[in-house]
Each structure stands twice: as structure tokens, then as C-alpha cells.
Amino acid sequence: MITDNIISAIKKYDTIIIHRHVRPDPDAYGSQAGLKEIINASFPNKQVFAVGEEEPSLNFLAKMDNVQDKMYQHALVIVCDTANAARIADQRYDRGAELIKIDHHPNVDQYGDTVWVDTAVSSTCELIYDLYLDAKDHGFRLNAKAAMLLYAGIVGDTGRFLFPSTSKKTFQHAAELVTYNFDRSRLYEGIYNIQDNIARLRGYILQHFKLAESGMSSVRLTRQELKEFHVSPADSGQLIGVLGDIEGIKAWVFFIEEDDQIRVRLRSKGPVVNDIAAKYNGGGHPMAAGASVNTWEEADMVVDDLEKICVTYSK
Ligand SMILES: [Mn+2]
Structure with a gap:
């Protein structure tokens, strides 16, 4: 063994x-x-x-x-x-x-x-x-x-x-x-335990996330927004799971803007997302993966890819 x-x-x-x-x-x-x-x-x-x-x-x-x-x-x-x-x-x-x-x-x-x-x-x-x-x-x-x-x-x-x-x-x-x-x-x-600033950002995310008919959801946290909430990009990572128990969501993505790149965090309740992560210099588990992109245009491409797998995923 x-x-x-x-x-x-x-x-x-x-x-x-x-x-x-x-x-x-x-x-x-x-x-x-x-x-x-x-x-x-x-x-x-x-x-x-x-x-x-x-x-x-x-x-x-x-x-x-x-x-x-x-x-x-x-x-x-x-x-x-x-x-x-x-x-x-x-x-x-x-x-x-x-x-x-x-x-x-x-x-x-x-x-x-x-x-x-x-x-x-x-x-x-x-x-x-x-x-x-x-x-x-x-x-x-x-x-x-x-x-x-x-x-x-x-x-x-x-x-x-x-x-x-x-x-x-x-x-x-x-x-x-x-x-x-x-x-x-x-x-x-x-x-x-989370700090009050993280709790407030959680509330903000829950008010502003987008939910497509396909069950795909996305959240964009810009540097400006993170600054307003006094939350570092690393600490905002704690909030990725916050959409997990919302009915109808099949897979979701967080874009977190850092100084030199935009971090991509993918989560899923069915569609396999680590293939998408691999396409954008990342990897991970089938239901939880991460990647990084350099522009918001590239972020749109990730959203399109995620939308596609949510549309074709049936269950
Ligand atoms: Mn582990």
C-alpha cells in the first residue's frame, strides 16, 4: 500500500x-x-x-x-x-x-x-x-x-x-x-466568525448578484467596491459560498479585482466548472475552481462559458 x-x-x-x-x-x-x-x-x-x-x-x-x-x-x-x-x-x-x-x-x-x-x-x-x-x-x-x-x-x-x-x-x-x-x-x-465589514459586503452581494434564467449567477467586486467596504481581495474570498443556497442557482462565478489581475472563483451545484477554470489559467475541483483574467472583457467570456454549461446541464 x-x-x-x-x-x-x-x-x-x-x-x-x-x-x-x-x-x-x-x-x-x-x-x-x-x-x-x-x-x-x-x-x-x-x-x-x-x-x-x-x-x-x-x-x-x-x-x-x-x-x-x-x-x-x-x-x-x-x-x-x-x-x-x-x-x-x-x-x-x-x-x-x-x-x-x-x-x-x-x-x-x-x-x-x-x-x-x-x-x-x-x-x-x-x-x-x-x-x-x-x-x-x-x-x-x-x-x-x-x-x-x-x-x-x-x-x-x-x-x-x-x-x-x-x-x-x-x-x-x-x-x-x-x-x-x-x-x-x-x-x-x-x-x-466574520468581521462587520465582511458582513456588510455579504449584504451588498446578496442585493446585487445577477441570476440568469439558465441558473447561472455572477458577482463582480471591483477594487472601488472593495475599498468602500474596507475588505481586501483575499478576505472577500470568504464570501464565495454566500450564493450556494439560493434556489435556482446551478453555478456561479465571483470576479474579484486585484491590483494586477481579476481573480475568478467558480462554484457549482452540478455543471462541471474546472474545465472553464483550466481555460483561464486555473484549475481545481469539478464543483469548485479558480482562475484569473486580466480584463473585464475576459470576465465576460468566462460568464458566457459558464452560461453555456448551465444551459446544457439538465437535472
Ligand atoms: Mn483541501
Whole structure:
């Protein structure tokens, strides 16, 4: 089994450096820092590091480590939750002695000596818990901090157990994780509490979104609008899901104007949207994907493409 290879690699190396994707979410942070906690709890003599830029809104989960270049020389590098090499936070990932990819996104870019990708699971945190279950007979231990981190990633990537990727196994893992001693209420507050400016922007989006007869919906947030609401482009990403429970919407797109590009965020309740994302320098899951365009004319083209797949999608 592939987890056997990963378990022996972890046992073999004294230095292990764990990466994840840029613009991290709770699953990226949770899988990265959760795996670090598991290895630390199991093998106190190993040096384990989590690297990548810090995301202030996720600092309550974990802090990143500073790692000198020379540490990579004899290190095992593990990359969590990152489909393609270009999106790995901290591009030194290929400087280690061995590289492992652990992910649940479509395996478009098979970087790594060992590639463990399962697109059927809800989250990379679910995979890390799978790994732990296979590894516990080999001396691996899970502590409360690791349980909290893995639970955070599962909750984040399943939209609190709502998305179809949530399986019986997801619930079983979650049920086992909550038996560890961590404060679930505090965790939910950390993930879901929003600032008043974000709440006001949410109200604005709900008043101004466009809904086509096809079930396609689009939202454009210009730099000017973001400025008026005092919301950064990165923080506005929290609001993408806000259209998800509006009746009649099949798929939707957010355009978020940044300094040098317009970020495209696609979501769907049926039509496959990652093909559209791939057409505009992006990618992702069939029902949740991202891309970027340079002009509002290009944004119109994305809307046309999304409209087409909503028209042809019947269900
Ligand atoms: Mn994920």
C-alpha cells in the first residue's frame, strides 16, 4: 500500500519539512500542521517543520517555521493539499532528498517521488487521518492538537459536512477526532466568525448578484467596491459560498479585482466548472475552481462559458 511507503519514509528521515498551497485554507493548514503534530508526538527526536507564508486569519490553528536552505539537504519533503507544483507555498519544496505529495485534488501535476492522491475523499485532512490509522501500529501517535487540526480541515473542506464529498468515512473520522480534548466552539469561532465589514459586503452581494434564467449567477467586486467596504481581495474570498443556497442557482462565478489581475472563483451545484477554470489559467475541483483574467472583457467570456454549461446541464 502507498501509505506503507509514506510511513517508512517518515520513519527513515530525521528532518521532515511539510509544505502546502499558497493562499491556505483550513484544510491546507490542518493537513500540514496536523501531520507535523502527529510526527512530533510519535518521534520526538525528529525535526519537523511547517513552511509557507502565514495567513493571519489562520494563525489560531498553527504558526509556520523558519527553515534555512541547508536544512533541505537531507530532508524528507511532504506537500499537502496542493494539486500543482506552481501553487506550492515556498518553492524550495524540490530541494529535499525525497518528495511526497498527499492530496485530494485532481492529479494534474504528478510531482514527487511518491504521489498519494485520492479525489474521492473530502479533504487532505481525511487522508492524513487515514495515514494515521495505517500508521498507529508502527508507533504513530495522535494528540489533541493534531486532532483539532485535522478536524478543522475536514470541517472547512466539507462546508461543515454539507458538501457531497462528505462520506460515511468522513463522519467516522470526525466522530473519532472529537473524542480528543479540544475546544470545538472556539475552533468554529476561529473559522467562521466574520468581521462587520465582511458582513456588510455579504449584504451588498446578496442585493446585487445577477441570476440568469439558465441558473447561472455572477458577482463582480471591483477594487472601488472593495475599498468602500474596507475588505481586501483575499478576505472577500470568504464570501464565495454566500450564493450556494439560493434556489435556482446551478453555478456561479465571483470576479474579484486585484491590483494586477481579476481573480475568478467558480462554484457549482452540478455543471462541471474546472474545465472553464483550466481555460483561464486555473484549475481545481469539478464543483469548485479558480482562475484569473486580466480584463473585464475576459470576465465576460468566462460568464458566457459558464452560461453555456448551465444551459446544457439538465437535472
Ligand atoms: Mn483541501
